[in-house]
Structure formats: structure tokens, C-alpha cells
Amino acid sequence: MKNKENNLEENISRLVKLSDESGTPSAGFVDNLIHSTIEKLKQPDAEVTPQRQSRFIGINWDKIMGLAAVITLFYGAGLEVLLSGLIRISSFFTFTVLIAMIVNWLVYLGGFIL
């Protein structure tokens, strides 16, 4: 109900202003704007000018590490399924290749993230 009244008041205000052909702002508007600007100027600088944030602050490390772990697991599982099919290759060789690839991926992801 209140929202309805606000919309109505706001829209009527905008419509009534359309009939103003003076091309100049109202004295009330100028006074209010000057007053609120002076109030803003009295605020401490830190509130007025936002400090530049460090580019690392916004990074969500938990999310990135979680994503890296999930990728590694899926990659390892996929590789295991693929290699288990290759029965001709000895289990030792399979294990070595698998470990080497996982370590490679971890090194790559570690370098990418850090």
C-alpha cells in the first residue's frame, strides 16, 4: 500500500514538473542539493574517496583450491579407467604414468593459481 502511494507520488511529481517551461531548476532543488553537497563535503575523506583495493583481496582461495582438487580427481579417475583397459602395459608402468601425470597437473595448477 505504501509502495503504491510512493509510486503515485513520485510519478505525479515527475508529471507535474513536465509543465515547467522555465528551463531553470527550482530554488528548492538548488538549495537542497547545495545543502546535501556541503554535508557530503563534511564527511571524512576516507568515506568520500574509496581506497583502491588489493587485487588479491577479492580472490576466493577456498573455491579455487576446491575446483582444482575436483579437476584433479576427475582427471585421475578418467586416466585410471583408460589405463586399466590397456592390459598389455604392466601395472607398475601404469602406476608410474598415472602418478607422473597427476603430479604434472598439480604443478601446473599450483603455478597457475599462485
Added chain:
Amino acid sequence: MSDACDQYGWAGISQGDPDIWREFLSRQIPLLYGMFIKCWTNPSLAEELVQKTVFDAVKGRNSYDPSRASPEKWIVGIARNNIRLEIRKRTSQLNVNGDIGTYISLIDKEPLPDKVLEQKETISAVKAALARLASSERSVLKAKYMQGLSARQISRQIGITEKAVYSLLYRARISFREEIERTFTTNDRDRDNEKQRK
């Protein structure tokens, strides 16, 4: 600018000196308003953009370099940037489709789009609706919304109590709404009759 402003103003702008800013703004606000109203015949939008420009200037006052431009040129640059942003915003907005009466009938449900307000049909309907109101209702609406007066200021101007101003404003808003809706209903009926005649 006055002599005082010429001497100290440029540094006072970046230092946020309230007196310098007061004088600076009292000169610049009408000029900025004129710039915006030339682009869009929409006083509420012009006011909104003037306010945004002034607040942007306050926010960025530390970056103002007096050796590069005068404060007037600097704030006009900010205003031009806001005009560019507004133009860009408008390209993504939908055009006003259908008759304006539909938008007017939703006057208490959602904000009227700027493009509706800027139609010649809307402006003439507003003038017609205001002309049909009782003179007390018309003058209270103009005092409140065009001159930006408070209820207390209006009560002093008209010579009635503040409570009476609120009730007059309430009645004036209802009457204005009825009149403007009637204008669009009549326009639609005329249009339909013309179509049938053809």
C-alpha cells in the same frame, strides 16, 4: 566566479572548502540543468543528472588538477560524461510501444519510463489535466513539485495550516490522476471514432 573564488577557489575545490563549493554550485547548478534539459525535455531526469554530476564531482574532487582546467570546465566534463552514460543506458531500454494511456493507468504500480514522460502527448496531457483542476489544487501541486517547497513553506505562502496543506495535496493528487486518465481515455475514444469514420 567572484574575486574570492578566483583567488582561492581552484584550490578550495579540491580541498572541499564548503564556502567555495557553495558559491561554485550556486552558479553551476543552473548551467548544468540547462545542459541536461537541452538533451531531454524531462525536468526530473535533468535534476537527477545534475545531482549525479555534483556528487561525482564531490567524490572525485581530490583528483581535480587546477593546472589542467578551471573548475567550471572540469564539472562540465563530468556532466558530458554523464550524458554519454545516459545515452548508452537508453540504447538498451525498450521503446515506448502502444498507447501512453496504458502506462498512465499503471501510475501507482510502477515508475513511469523516461521515454513516456518525454512524449509530446504526455506533456500536453499534463498541461490539460492541470488546467482542469481547481486553482487551489493546481497551485499546491505546482508549489510542491515544481517549486520544491515543503508543506510548512506552502502553509505560510497560502495562509493555511500545515495539516490543511497535506489534505489539500492528497485531494489534488487524486484529482490530477483522474484528470490525466480522463484525458487519455478521451484521446483513445477520439482515435477510435476517427478510425471508424475512415
